[in-house]
Amino acid sequence: MPEIIVTIAGFFPMIIFPAATVIQLIALLKSKTGKGVSKITWFLFGIANIGAYLMSPQNYAAIQSIIGFLGTALIDFVIVFLALKYELSERNTASRCGDAVTN
Helix, strand or coil: HHHHHHHHHHHHHHHHHHHHHHHHHHHHHCCCCCCCCHHHHHHHHHHHHHHHHHHHHHHCCCCCHHHHHHHHHHHHHHHHHHHHHHHHHHHHHHHHHHHHHHH
């Protein structure tokens, strides 16, 4: 396959993976709720992206691999962290409201 096609194709995951992940991150930041966000799925996406990066040793320094896989993995883990944070906050708020009602 011509090298130019391989190079251009390498930019697709660099753009699409982080863009798709950022869409979920923005939705999460706007809603400020962990409801509807599968934390396990996003965690596994993060692990898979790290695995995909490690599976391409000849491309460790390639910007496409770094952004497409490691950058996306980082955003995946941020989504998990925020979803857990919002879920914990929601539970604490519900608990305080329940305490106020019973007192």
